[in-house]
Amino acid sequence: MTSSDTALRHGPRLANQRGIVLPLTLMIMMVLASLTVAMLSISGFEPLISQNLADATKARFAAEAGIDAAFNRLAGATNWTTLLANADANTGVLLFATAPMGSLPAGRGTYTVRLRNDSLAGDPTITGVTADPNATADDNGVLIVTSTGQVAGATKTVRVVMKRLNFLFPAALNFPGNEAETLVDTSAFEVDGRGWKMDGSGLDASCAPVFGISVSTMLPTTNAGGNEAVVESALSGNQKNNVLGKAQNPAQAGIAENTIAPDPTLTPQYIQSFIDKAKAVADITLDSTQANPVSFNNIGSSCTGDPTHDAADGNCWGSKNPTTGEINPKVVYIKGEADPTSMFHALTLGGTTTGYGILIVEDGDMIVNGNFGWYGPIIVTGKWVGIGFMGGGNQSVYGAVISNETASDPGFYEGYLNGNAKIRYSCEALNAALNARKLVSATNWKDLAPGE
Amino acid sequence: MRNLVTSPRFRALRDRSGFTVAEVLAAVGILGVALGALLTAMGWGVTDVDAARRSTIALFLAEQRMEQIKAFAMNTAPNTGWGNVDAAHFPAEAYGTMAGYGDYRRTVVVTPNALIPPGPAASPFAKQIEVWVYYRPVKPSGLGPETAVSVSTVSVWR
Numbered sequence: 001m002t003s004s005d006t007a008l009r010h011g012p013r014l015a016n017q018r019g020i021v022l023p024l025t026l027m028i029m030m031v032l033a034s035l036t037v038a039m040l041s042i043s044g045f046e047p048l049i050s051q052n053l054a055d056a057t058k059a060r061f062a063a064e065a066g067i068d069a070a071f072n073r074l075a076g077a078t079n080w081t082t083l084l085a086n087a088d089a090n091t092g093v094l095l096f097a098t099a100p101m102g103s104l105p106a107g108r109g110t111y112t113v114r115l116r117n118d119s120l121a122g123d124p125t126i127t128g129v130t131a132d133p134n135a136t137a138d139d140n141g142v143l144i145v146t147s148t149g150q151v152a153g154a155t156k157t158v159r160v161v162m163k164r165l166n167f168l169f170p171a172a173l174n175f176p177g178n179e180a181e182t183l184v185d186t187s188a189f190e191v192d193g194r195g196w197k198m199d200g201s202g203l204d205a206s207c208a209p210v211f212g213i214s215v216s217t218m219l220p221t222t223n224a225g226g227n228e229a230v231v232e233s234a235l236s237g238n239q240k241n242n243v244l245g246k247a248q249n250p251a252q253a254g255i256a257e258n259t260i261a262p263d264p265t266l267t268p269q270y271i272q273s274f275i276d277k278a279k280a281v282a283d284i285t286l287d288s289t290q291a292n293p294v295s296f297n298n299i300g301s302s303c304t305g306d307p308t309h310d311a312a313d314g315n316c317w318g319s320k321n322p323t324t325g326e327i328n329p330k331v332v333y334i335k336g337e338a339d340p341t342s343m344f345h346a347l348t349l350g351g352t353t354t355g356y357g358i359l360i361v362e363d364g365d366m367i368v369n370g371n372f373g374w375y376g377p378i379i380v381t382g383k384w385v386g387i388g389f390m391g392g393g394n395q396s397v398y399g400a401v402i403s404n405e406t407a408s409d410p411g412f413y414e415g416y417l418n419g420n421a422k423i424r425y426s427c428e429a430l431n432a433a434l435n436a437r438k439l440v441s442a443t444n445w446k447d448l449a450p451g452e
Numbered sequence: 453m454r455n456l457v458t459s460p461r462f463r464a465l466r467d468r469s470g471f472t473v474a475e476v477l478a479a480v481g482i483l484g485v486a487l488g489a490l491l492t493a494m495g496w497g498v499t500d501v502d503a504a505r506r507s508t509i510a511l512f513l514a515e516q517r518m519e520q521i522k523a524f525a526m527n528t529a530p531n532t533g534w535g536n537v538d539a540a541h542f543p544a545e546a547y548g549t550m551a552g553y554g555d556y557r558r559t560v561v562v563t564p565n566a567l568i569p570p571g572p573a574a575s576p577f578a579k580q581i582e583v584w585v586y587y588r589p590v591k592p593s594g595l596g597p598e599t600a601v602s603v604s605t606v607s608v609w610r
Contacts, residue, residue: 020475021472021475021476021479022475022478022479022482024479025478025479025482025483026482028483029482029483029486032486032487032490033486033490036490036493036494036497039494039497040493040494040496040497042497043496043497043498043500043501044497044500046500046501046503046504046505047500047503047504047507049504050503050504050505050507050508050511051507053508053511054507054508054511054601057511057515057603058603058604061518061603061604061605062604062605064605065604065605065606065607068578068605068606068607068608069568069569069578069606069608071608071610072568072575072577072578072608073569073570075577075610096569096570099569099572100567100572101580101604101605101606102563102566102567102568102578102580102604102606103563103566103567103580104580104582104604108602108604109604306576307576307577307609308535308576311535311609312535437577437609437610438610440610441610442610
């Protein structure tokens with residue numbers, strides 16, 4: 001058989017191909033329709049994907065709003081332990097539940113915030129510090145905050161570590177340095193380590209007492225702890241009775257020699273570490289030189305209690321809102337210069353001075369004249385330094401005072417008290433000052449995966 | 453070999469020619485209608501994709517502005533910082549003013565003394581911040597009405 005015969009053998013099949021174009025057309029149409037449907041399906045998802053992305057982004061900003069709200073709550077709390085009541089070690093406590101963002105409707109996003117203490121074994125890897133032993137007591141000024149933002153069906157969870165700069169004061173008046181030479185020219189003074197309410201209305205039962213006066217346990221190096229005797233010998237019998245606080249010997253009353261004690265808390269490294277961190281975020285930093293020493297009258301008279309106004313007012317060294325009672329503390333740092341004659345006053349205050357926060361004077365004396373009220377810690381530190389309450393008005397400190405002499409200057413005073421100076425230890429004032437917003441930080445941010 | 457032209461089978465092949473023209477006409481008609489419908493559907497798809505693209509760009513522009521505000525709030529340089537987060541420092545950006553994104557405009561709404569828990573109560577430490585980005589999506593008939601994407605948060609003074 002030839003090839004032509006083979007071709008003709010397919011003749012009947014060719015004849016049966018009538019109408020083949022139509023089926024082919026339908027087939028092509030079906031293929032095209034399938035492709036179109038597939039493309040439509042894919043393109044139909046695009047707006048959904050975009051919407052999901054938008055919801056997730058909005059949820060993240062809602063979660064960040066929750067972190068900011070938590071920061072605000074913690075910065076306004078004088079004691080973080082009070083926020084941890086009944087806290088579970090793993091889940092902590094609920095701080096805010098489904099809170100809207102400001103005045104916006106809930107549909108624009110809500111946040112839920114939980115708070116827990118860093119008491120789990122693995123927490124040091126998150127916080128970078130040693131864990132607290134108890135889930136309901138904050139000892140190290142570190143908490144872990146988890147905020148979940150929600151918008152439509154999207155949720156985002158952010159975890160941060162909240163830290164506050166912690167500092168312990170073992171006494172109302174502290175001489176942790178090389179020397180503790182003290183001169184008291186009055187019998188109307190008061191140094192009280194019992195915890196006072198910062199409005200002066202009485203003792204604060206929630207504030208554990210500390211010593212009236214503390215000195216270093218390891219300084220001076222030639223006579224470790226010897227400054228206790230230096231302070232005690234500077235006070236007459238009657239004057240000693242004006243020193244109150246925690247009893248060195250619990251069997252006896254916390255007064256006079258029994259509340260003037262050496263304490264190991266305030267080491268040079270501990271103080272320097274705190275000062276370095278505090279001055280780095282100081283609201284007010286002033287350089288004081290022997291040629292141009294810093295001197296002010298009536299600090300605080302321009303404060304209004306409005307934090308926005310007071311934050312920008314250099315003559316307002318922290319304030320208290322007269323309506324809400326909210327305290328807006330500041331960190332004030334005065335940098336002096338070392339003067340071996342010890343005559344240099346790095347800071348002199350007069351008139352009527354009121355301040356809230358942390359006042360640090362380095363390398364120079366601090367001299368207080370006139371009326372003076374400070375709520376928080378005062379730290380005078382460096383070489384040839386001292387603090388003098390010179391009288392001439394009502395002078396009080398609610399918080400604690402540190403005079404830390406790092407030089408060796410026999411004959412120059414580290415502390416001078418005259419008039420009716422009162423140094424009253426106050427947990428309330430110290431906590432409020434240490435909650436200066438700049439001393440509270442939100443670190444180690446992490447977006448948590450679902451279930452993490 | 454046989455003469456193919458005169459063979460019965462070849463005559464049968466010749467008989468098909470008239471039907472093919474009709475078929476082709478029908479096929480072209482069907483294909484035309486079908487392709488028209490398909491092209492219309494594809495237009496919808498393209499519109500959807502473009503709407504998603506514009507929406508996503510608007511979201512990124514909003515996110516970008518919000519992050520700029522947050523960074524500004526943390527800045528310590530003069531005339532910056534949280535206290536200066538306001539409409540004056542973040543003015544409205546009109547169409548054609550954002551380089552590369554002329555089809556979008558952007559506004560920032562800052563509400564001081566924002567409500568914040570517990571309470572909630574108005575706090576001088578809190579600001580409510582909204583970033584809005586507006587654009588006009590492409591519709592099959594041309595540009596559609598202006599629409600917007602927004603992101604919001606609350607920022608507190610630190």
